[in-house]
Amino acid sequence: MAKVTAKKKASEVNKTKRPAPKKTKKTTGATKKAPASRPAAEIGGDKLCFNHAMVYARDVQRALHFYRDLLGFKLVDEFRYEDKPVYARLRAPGGDGTIALHLAGPGTSLASEGVRLYFEIRDLDDFCRKLQAKGFYITQMPRMMPWGWRHAYLNDPDGHEISLYWAGENRMKKTVMRTAEKLESVPAAKGR
Secondary structure (H helix, E strand, O other), X not given: OHHHHHHHHHHHHHHHOOOOOOOOOOOOXXXXXXXXXXXXXXXXXXXXXXXXXXXXXXXHHHHHHHHHHHXXXXXXXXXXXXXXXXXXXXXXXXXXXXXXXXXXXXXXXXOOOOOEEEEEOOOHHHHHHHHHHOOOOOOEEEEEOOOOOEEEEEEOOOOOEEEEEEOHHHOOOOOOOOOHHHHHHOOOOOOO
């Protein structure tokens, strides 16, 4: 009986040694809330959600070099066959956008007329200069377009058209086309 009493007392002592619950710190003034991410159940749920773009390539390793090493995409997933990548999924360095690179079958046309990939970056001019310094050819250096967005154009190693651009505050606004004369008076959107 003495043993049971000793165990009971030890148990009661352990209960009293538990640390007190942590107190929440009160703050004064406004607090910033982190942007709420969508719950996984919402993604691909009842509403249509864009998932990714598939880009077919003759050489996935070469395409990986372009998208990962030059544009800064992060590798999410890769599938290899005979030690060569035949599929890779990548995430944009800013945001949740993803693309998938897939080995094109023999004799498959890679022509993508009517489709262009768009990637937005605030410091467009500097980003394009860095690409050029790495030896990459840009078909059109950044310039203000009639719809109020600043664009540069290039092609990936398989000829897929790409637009690098900065729309800033105009991105979700209705487009207002400007004439060429008005465009020339609009300053470059450096650092916007």
